[in-house]
Amino acid sequence: MSDRYARQSVLPQVGPAGQARLGRASVLVVGAGGLGCAVLPYLAAAGVGRIAVADPDAVEETNLHRQPLYRMSDIGQSKVLAARAALLALNPHVRIDPHPVRVTPANVVALVADVDLVLDAGDSLALTYVLSDACRAAAKPLVSASVLGLAGYVGAFCGGAPSYRAVFPEMPRTAGSCAEAGVLGTAVGVIGTLQAHMALALLLDLRPPVLGRLVSVDFQSLRFGGFSFAGASESAAAALSFIDPTQVRPSDVVIDLRSLEEAPVSAFPGALRIEVDALEGAPPALPAQARIVLCCRSGIRAWRAARSLQARGHADVALVALGE
Numbered sequence: 001m002s003d004r005y006a007r008q009s010v011l012p013q014v015g016p017a018g019q020a021r022l023g024r025a026s027v028l029v030v031g032a033g034g035l036g037c038a039v040l041p042y043l044a045a046a047g048v049g050r051i052a053v054a055d056p057d058a059v060e061e062t063n064l065h066r067q068p069l070y071r072m073s074d075i076g077q078s079k080v081l082a083a084r085a086a087l088l089a090l091n092p093h094v095r096i097d098p099h100p101v102r103v104t105p106a107n108v109v110a111l112v113a114d115v116d117l118v119l120d121a122g123d124s125l126a127l128t129y130v131l132s133d134a135c136r137a138a139a140k141p142l143v144s145a146s147v148l149g150l151a152g153y154v155g156a157f158c159g160g161a162p163s164y165r166a167v168f169p170e171m172p173r174t175a176g177s178c179a180e181a182g183v184l185g186t187a188v189g190v191i192g193t194l195q196a197h198m199a200l201a202l203l204l205d206l207r208p209p210v211l212g213r214l215v216s217v218d219f220q221s222l223r224f225g226g227f228s229f230a231g232a233s234e235s236a237a238a239a240l241s242f243i244d245p246t247q248v249r250p251s252d253v254v255i256d257l258r259s260l261e262e263a264p265v266s267a268f269p270g271a272l273r274i275e276v277d278a279l280e281g282a283p284p285a286l287p288a289q290a291r292i293v294l295c296c297r298s299g300i301r302a303w304r305a306a307r308s309l310q311a312r313g314h315a316d317v318a319l320v321a322l323g324e
Contacts, residue, residue, distance in 0.1 A: 005046075013204065014204060021203065021204060022048050022200070022204070023047055023048075025048050025050070026050040026114070026116050027043060027051055027115055027117045027119060027203075028112065028117070029051060029121055030103050030111075030118065030122050030131060031054075031055055032053050032069075032079040032080055032083045032121075033055070033063065033066075033121065034066040034067055034185070034188035034189075034192065035121035035122075035191065035192040035195060036053065036121040037067040037192070038191070039119055039193075039196045040087055041090060042193060042200075043196055044087040045090060045091055046196075046200055047091070047094065048094060050094070050095040050097065052097040052111070053080050053083055053096065053097070053099065054080065054101055054111060055099075056102040058075075058076055058077060058079060059076065059079055059082055060075065066183060066184075066185035069086050070086070078098070080098035084096040099111070102323065103130070105241075105242050106244035106246055106247060108131065108134045109137075112134045113138060115140070117141050117199060118131060118134075118143070119144075120144035120145065121192070121195065123146075124298065124299075124323070125299060125300065126242050126299030127321075128164055129164065129171075129242060132144070132157055133239075135159065136157075136158045141157070141158055141202050141211060142157045143198045143199050143202070144157060145191050145192065145194070145195040147187050147188045148183060149182060150184060150187060150218065150220045151187075151217065151218050151220075152188075152191035153216040154191055154214070155167070155215070156198050156211045156213060159211060161211035161230060162212060162232040165234065165239070166232040166233060166234045166235060169235035170237075170303075171299070171300050172300065174300065187219045190217060194215060212232075213227075213230070240306050240317065240319055241318060242318075242321055243318045243320060244320075245268075249291070251291070252291045253272070253287060254271040254272065254295065255271065255274050255292065255294050256268060256271040256273050256274075257276045257294060257296040258275075258301075258322075259275055260273065268293075276301040276304050276305050279309075280304065283309065286309075291316045291317070291318060292314055292317045292318075293317070293319075294309075294317060294318070296320075296321070296322065297323065298321055299319055302319040302321065306319060
C-alpha cells in the first residue's frame with residue numbers, strides 16, 4: 001500500500017480493507033463553492049476513487065475568502081475544472097469527473113444513479129429537496145450541509161435513513177443566502193470538514209452509524225448540538241415536487257411569483273404575474289383540472305403559494321426554482 005494513506009490505514013477502523021473500499025467508492029459532490037472546497041480536498045486526499053463534482057459557476061474574487069481550493073489565477077474559470085486541476089495536483093491517483101452544469105430535476109436521476117453517495121454542498125433549499133427525493137428513490141445516502149452567518153449543520157439522510165423531507169417537511173417562509181446574510185469562511189470550513197467526515201464514515205461503514213444523525217454548530221457561542229432522526233416518519237403531507245423549466249407543459253397554468261422589478265420578463269411567455277402575498281390573500285379563479293406551476297428564484301415563495309392553493313383544493317401543483 002502506498003505511504004500516501006499510511007496514517008489513516010493504520011487505524012483499526014480503516015486498515016487495508018477499508019482503504020481499498022475507499023478506492024472503489026464513487027461520490028457526487030453537488031456544489032464546488034464554500035462547502036465543496038472543504039469537502040473535495042479531504043475526499044481526494046483520503047483516496048476516494050472517483051469524485052464527480054457538479055457546479056455551473058465560474059470562480060469569482062468574492063469566492064476566495066471561503067473557497068481556498070481556488071487561486072487568483074482561477075478567476076473566470078469554471079469552478080469544476082479549476083477544482084479538478086487542484087485535486088489532481090493533490091492526489092493524481094483519484095479520478096475527478098467535472099460536470100459544469102446546474103443539477104436540476106431533469107438531470108439529477110442520472111447523476112445520482114452513477115455514484116454510491118451524494119454530498120449536497122449547494123446553496124439552495126430547493127436543490128436539497130430535489131437531491132433528497134432522488135437519493136431516497138435510488139436508496140443512496142445523502143450528506144447535506146448548510147451554513148449561513150455564524151451557524152450551520154450537517155446531516156446524513158436517505159440510503160436507509162429518513163429523507164430530508166421527513167425531518168424538514170416544510171420550507172421556511174423566508175430564508176437568506178450567503179450573499180445577503182454573509183458567512184464566515186472558517187464556519188464553512190468546519191461544516192464542510194464535518195460533511196467530508198460523515199461521507200468517509202458512511203463509505204467505511206463506521207459504527208455507530210452516522211445515517212439518521214444531524215450535527216449543528218453555533219459558531220458565535222462555539223456550541224455543538226444535534227439530534228438523531230433515525231425514527232422519523234416520512235411526511236404525510238402532500239409532497240411538493242420541483243420540476244425543471246423544460247418539464248413545463250403547454251397545458252400548465254404557470255404563475256411567476258417574482259415582481260416585475262425583480263424579473264421584468266418571465267422565463268415563461270404567457271405566465272400570470274402574481275406575487276405570493278396576493279396569491280395567499282385573494283387568488284384569482286384558476287382552472288380546477290389544470291396543473292398549476294409556481295415559479296420564483298429560490299423555490300420558497302413557490303412552496304408557500306403551493307400550500308395556499310392546496311388548501312383551496314388545487315391538488316395538482318408543481319414548483320420551479322429559477323435560480324439567479
